[in-house]
Amino acid sequence: MVIKLNFGALKQTQWHEYVVRFLLGGLVTAITGWLAEKFGPVFGGLFLAFPAIFPASATLLEKHERERKLKAGITFTVRGRLAAALDARGAVIGSMGAMVFAFVLVKLLGKVNVWLSLVLATAAWLAISAGLWYVRKHHPWARPSDC
Protein backbone atom coordinates (compact mmCIF):
# COMPACT_ATOMS: atom_id res chain seq x y z
CA MET A 1 0.00 0.00 0.00
CA VAL A 2 1.38 3.39 -1.07
CA ILE A 3 1.24 6.47 1.16
CA LYS A 4 -0.29 9.35 -0.82
CA LEU A 5 -1.92 12.75 -0.51
CA ASN A 6 -5.64 12.94 -1.29
CA PHE A 7 -6.45 16.61 -1.97
CA GLY A 8 -10.10 15.71 -2.54
CA ALA A 9 -10.39 15.40 1.25
CA LEU A 10 -10.10 19.20 1.49
CA LYS A 11 -13.55 19.59 -0.08
CA GLN A 12 -15.11 17.61 2.78
CA THR A 13 -13.83 19.97 5.47
CA GLN A 14 -15.66 23.28 5.96
CA TRP A 15 -13.84 26.49 6.89
CA HIS A 16 -15.30 26.62 10.41
CA GLU A 17 -13.82 23.16 11.10
CA TYR A 18 -10.34 24.57 10.41
CA VAL A 19 -11.11 27.50 12.72
CA VAL A 20 -12.13 25.11 15.53
CA ARG A 21 -8.86 23.20 15.18
CA PHE A 22 -6.83 26.42 15.17
CA LEU A 23 -8.59 27.72 18.29
CA LEU A 24 -8.26 24.39 20.13
CA GLY A 25 -4.59 24.04 19.25
CA GLY A 26 -3.83 27.63 20.18
CA LEU A 27 -5.76 27.40 23.42
CA VAL A 28 -4.05 24.19 24.57
CA THR A 29 -0.60 25.59 23.69
CA ALA A 30 -1.28 28.82 25.60
CA ILE A 31 -2.72 26.96 28.62
CA THR A 32 0.25 24.55 28.66
CA GLY A 33 2.65 27.51 28.78
CA TRP A 34 0.64 29.15 31.56
CA LEU A 35 0.49 25.90 33.60
CA ALA A 36 4.26 25.45 33.36
CA GLU A 37 4.80 29.03 34.56
CA LYS A 38 2.31 28.67 37.41
CA PHE A 39 3.05 25.12 38.63
CA GLY A 40 6.51 24.42 37.24
CA PRO A 41 7.91 22.47 34.28
CA VAL A 42 7.35 19.01 35.77
CA PHE A 43 3.57 19.51 35.96
CA GLY A 44 3.29 21.68 32.86
CA GLY A 45 5.23 19.17 30.75
CA LEU A 46 2.45 16.59 31.14
CA PHE A 47 0.18 18.80 29.02
CA LEU A 48 2.58 18.70 26.06
CA ALA A 49 0.91 15.33 25.39
CA PHE A 50 -2.68 16.45 25.99
CA PRO A 51 -4.99 15.02 23.27
CA ALA A 52 -5.88 18.50 22.05
CA ILE A 53 -6.95 17.79 18.53
CA PHE A 54 -8.10 14.16 18.65
CA PRO A 55 -11.71 14.77 19.82
CA ALA A 56 -12.26 17.31 17.01
CA SER A 57 -10.63 15.05 14.39
CA ALA A 58 -12.60 11.96 15.48
CA THR A 59 -15.86 13.95 15.44
CA LEU A 60 -15.17 15.24 11.92
CA LEU A 61 -14.20 11.78 10.65
CA GLU A 62 -17.43 10.26 11.96
CA LYS A 63 -19.50 13.15 10.57
CA HIS A 64 -17.94 13.01 7.09
CA GLU A 65 -18.29 9.24 6.87
CA ARG A 66 -21.94 9.42 8.02
CA GLU A 67 -22.71 12.14 5.45
CA ARG A 68 -21.10 10.08 2.69
CA LYS A 69 -23.31 7.09 3.59
CA LEU A 70 -26.41 9.31 3.84
CA LYS A 71 -25.79 10.49 0.26
CA ALA A 72 -25.75 6.83 -0.75
CA GLY A 73 -29.12 6.36 0.99
CA ILE A 74 -27.79 4.49 4.04
CA THR A 75 -29.28 6.07 7.16
CA PHE A 76 -27.67 3.89 9.84
CA THR A 77 -24.02 2.99 9.74
CA VAL A 78 -21.14 2.47 12.17
CA ARG A 79 -18.60 3.20 9.41
CA GLY A 80 -17.91 6.66 10.87
CA ARG A 81 -17.17 5.21 14.29
CA LEU A 82 -14.90 2.58 12.74
CA ALA A 83 -13.05 5.31 10.82
CA ALA A 84 -12.55 7.21 14.09
CA ALA A 85 -11.33 3.98 15.73
CA LEU A 86 -8.80 3.54 12.93
CA ASP A 87 -7.60 7.10 13.56
CA ALA A 88 -7.26 6.26 17.27
CA ARG A 89 -5.26 3.15 16.39
CA GLY A 90 -2.86 5.36 14.44
CA ALA A 91 -2.72 7.69 17.44
CA VAL A 92 -1.59 4.81 19.69
CA ILE A 93 1.38 4.27 17.38
CA GLY A 94 1.96 8.03 17.02
CA SER A 95 2.09 8.42 20.80
CA MET A 96 4.85 5.80 20.98
CA GLY A 97 6.80 7.86 18.46
CA ALA A 98 6.11 10.96 20.55
CA MET A 99 7.64 9.24 23.61
CA VAL A 100 10.84 8.88 21.57
CA PHE A 101 10.48 12.54 20.46
CA ALA A 102 10.45 13.62 24.12
CA PHE A 103 13.31 11.27 25.05
CA VAL A 104 15.51 12.68 22.25
CA LEU A 105 14.82 16.22 23.51
CA VAL A 106 15.66 15.26 27.11
CA LYS A 107 19.03 14.04 25.84
CA LEU A 108 19.78 16.85 23.36
CA LEU A 109 18.35 20.11 24.79
CA GLY A 110 21.14 22.19 26.24
CA LYS A 111 23.83 20.11 24.52
CA VAL A 112 23.17 20.97 20.87
CA ASN A 113 21.44 23.85 19.08
CA VAL A 114 17.72 24.06 19.96
CA TRP A 115 16.53 24.01 16.32
CA LEU A 116 18.70 20.99 15.53
CA SER A 117 17.32 19.25 18.64
CA LEU A 118 13.74 19.90 17.53
CA VAL A 119 14.40 18.76 13.94
CA LEU A 120 16.11 15.55 15.12
CA ALA A 121 13.34 14.82 17.63
CA THR A 122 10.62 15.37 14.99
CA ALA A 123 12.52 13.11 12.56
CA ALA A 124 12.73 10.46 15.31
CA TRP A 125 8.97 10.78 15.94
CA LEU A 126 8.17 10.31 12.24
CA ALA A 127 10.67 7.47 11.74
CA ILE A 128 9.52 5.49 14.81
CA SER A 129 5.81 6.08 14.13
CA ALA A 130 6.03 5.20 10.42
CA GLY A 131 8.26 2.20 11.21
CA LEU A 132 5.83 0.83 13.81
CA TRP A 133 2.90 1.44 11.44
CA TYR A 134 4.72 -0.44 8.66
CA VAL A 135 5.58 -3.38 10.95
CA ARG A 136 1.98 -3.57 12.19
CA LYS A 137 0.59 -3.42 8.64
CA HIS A 138 2.82 -6.29 7.53
CA HIS A 139 2.25 -8.36 10.64
CA PRO A 140 0.78 -11.78 9.77
CA TRP A 141 -2.21 -11.05 12.04
CA ALA A 142 -3.00 -7.69 10.45
CA ARG A 143 -6.43 -7.46 8.76
CA PRO A 144 -7.00 -5.26 5.69
CA SER A 145 -9.20 -2.97 7.85
CA ASP A 146 -6.22 -2.30 10.12
CA CYS A 147 -4.30 -0.39 7.46
Place this chain on the structure above:
Amino acid sequence: MSQLVVRFLLGGTLVSLFALLGDLLRPKGFAGLFAAAPSVALTTLALTTFTQGAAWASVEARSMIAGEVAFACYAVGCVYFLGVRHLRATPTSLVMLTLWGAVAFGLYWAVLR
Protein backbone atom coordinates in the same frame (compact mmCIF):
# COMPACT_ATOMS: atom_id res chain seq x y z
CA MET B 1 0.42 38.43 28.06
CA SER B 2 2.10 38.94 24.69
CA GLN B 3 3.93 35.64 25.19
CA LEU B 4 0.59 33.85 25.64
CA VAL B 5 -0.67 35.40 22.40
CA VAL B 6 2.46 34.22 20.54
CA ARG B 7 2.00 30.72 21.99
CA PHE B 8 -1.67 30.77 20.96
CA LEU B 9 -0.92 31.83 17.38
CA LEU B 10 2.05 29.51 16.82
CA GLY B 11 0.36 26.57 18.57
CA GLY B 12 -2.85 27.03 16.59
CA THR B 13 -0.93 27.22 13.32
CA LEU B 14 1.20 24.13 13.96
CA VAL B 15 -1.70 22.03 15.28
CA SER B 16 -3.76 23.02 12.20
CA LEU B 17 -0.91 22.09 9.84
CA PHE B 18 -0.47 18.64 11.38
CA ALA B 19 -4.26 18.11 11.38
CA LEU B 20 -4.39 19.14 7.70
CA LEU B 21 -1.68 16.59 6.89
CA GLY B 22 -3.74 13.98 8.74
CA ASP B 23 -6.74 14.90 6.53
CA LEU B 24 -4.78 14.65 3.30
CA LEU B 25 -2.77 11.49 3.90
CA ARG B 26 -3.97 8.06 2.86
CA PRO B 27 -4.27 5.30 4.00
CA LYS B 28 -6.31 6.49 6.96
CA GLY B 29 -4.42 4.27 9.42
CA PHE B 30 -1.18 6.09 8.52
CA ALA B 31 -2.88 9.49 8.75
CA GLY B 32 -3.88 8.57 12.31
CA LEU B 33 -0.23 8.90 13.32
CA PHE B 34 -0.69 12.66 12.95
CA ALA B 35 -3.45 12.65 15.58
CA ALA B 36 -0.58 12.14 18.05
CA ALA B 37 1.85 14.53 16.36
CA PRO B 38 3.87 16.56 18.88
CA SER B 39 2.58 19.89 17.55
CA VAL B 40 1.86 21.52 20.93
CA ALA B 41 5.21 20.23 22.23
CA LEU B 42 7.17 21.67 19.29
CA THR B 43 5.79 25.17 19.81
CA THR B 44 6.01 25.09 23.59
CA LEU B 45 9.52 23.65 23.83
CA ALA B 46 10.93 26.01 21.18
CA LEU B 47 9.50 29.09 22.95
CA THR B 48 10.34 27.80 26.44
CA THR B 49 13.99 27.21 25.51
CA PHE B 50 14.31 30.88 24.56
CA THR B 51 12.36 32.28 27.50
CA GLN B 52 13.25 29.93 30.39
CA GLY B 53 16.34 28.11 29.15
CA ALA B 54 17.17 24.62 27.90
CA ALA B 55 17.23 23.01 31.37
CA TRP B 56 13.60 24.06 32.00
CA ALA B 57 12.54 22.78 28.57
CA SER B 58 14.36 19.50 29.17
CA VAL B 59 12.39 18.94 32.40
CA GLU B 60 9.16 19.63 30.47
CA ALA B 61 10.21 17.07 27.83
CA ARG B 62 10.82 14.47 30.58
CA SER B 63 7.28 15.00 31.89
CA MET B 64 6.00 14.77 28.35
CA ILE B 65 7.07 11.10 28.25
CA ALA B 66 4.62 10.41 31.11
CA GLY B 67 1.98 12.47 29.28
CA GLU B 68 2.48 10.34 26.16
CA VAL B 69 2.00 7.13 28.17
CA ALA B 70 -1.34 8.64 29.24
CA PHE B 71 -2.08 9.56 25.59
CA ALA B 72 -1.42 5.96 24.49
CA CYS B 73 -3.88 4.70 27.17
CA TYR B 74 -6.40 7.33 26.02
CA ALA B 75 -6.08 6.23 22.38
CA VAL B 76 -6.34 2.50 23.27
CA GLY B 77 -9.56 3.33 25.17
CA CYS B 78 -10.89 5.19 22.13
CA VAL B 79 -10.03 2.24 19.84
CA TYR B 80 -12.06 -0.05 22.13
CA PHE B 81 -15.13 2.13 22.62
CA LEU B 82 -15.30 3.32 18.99
CA GLY B 83 -14.16 0.19 17.17
CA VAL B 84 -15.60 -2.56 19.37
CA ARG B 85 -18.50 -0.98 21.28
CA HIS B 86 -19.39 1.38 18.37
CA LEU B 87 -20.08 4.35 20.64
CA ARG B 88 -20.32 7.88 19.16
CA ALA B 89 -17.03 9.68 18.53
CA THR B 90 -17.66 13.02 20.29
CA PRO B 91 -18.76 11.79 23.74
CA THR B 92 -16.27 8.91 23.65
CA SER B 93 -13.26 11.07 22.82
CA LEU B 94 -14.29 13.67 25.42
CA VAL B 95 -15.13 11.26 28.26
CA MET B 96 -11.88 9.37 27.64
CA LEU B 97 -9.98 12.57 28.52
CA THR B 98 -10.64 11.58 32.14
CA LEU B 99 -8.56 8.44 31.51
CA TRP B 100 -5.76 10.64 30.13
CA GLY B 101 -5.98 12.76 33.27
CA ALA B 102 -6.03 9.77 35.61
CA VAL B 103 -2.95 8.17 34.03
CA ALA B 104 -1.03 11.45 33.61
CA PHE B 105 -1.67 12.69 37.16
CA GLY B 106 -1.12 9.17 38.55
CA LEU B 107 2.32 9.04 36.92
CA TYR B 108 3.04 12.59 38.09
CA TRP B 109 2.17 11.65 41.67
CA ALA B 110 3.99 8.29 41.61
CA VAL B 111 7.08 9.01 39.52
CA LEU B 112 7.69 12.66 38.66
CA ARG B 113 6.85 14.60 41.82
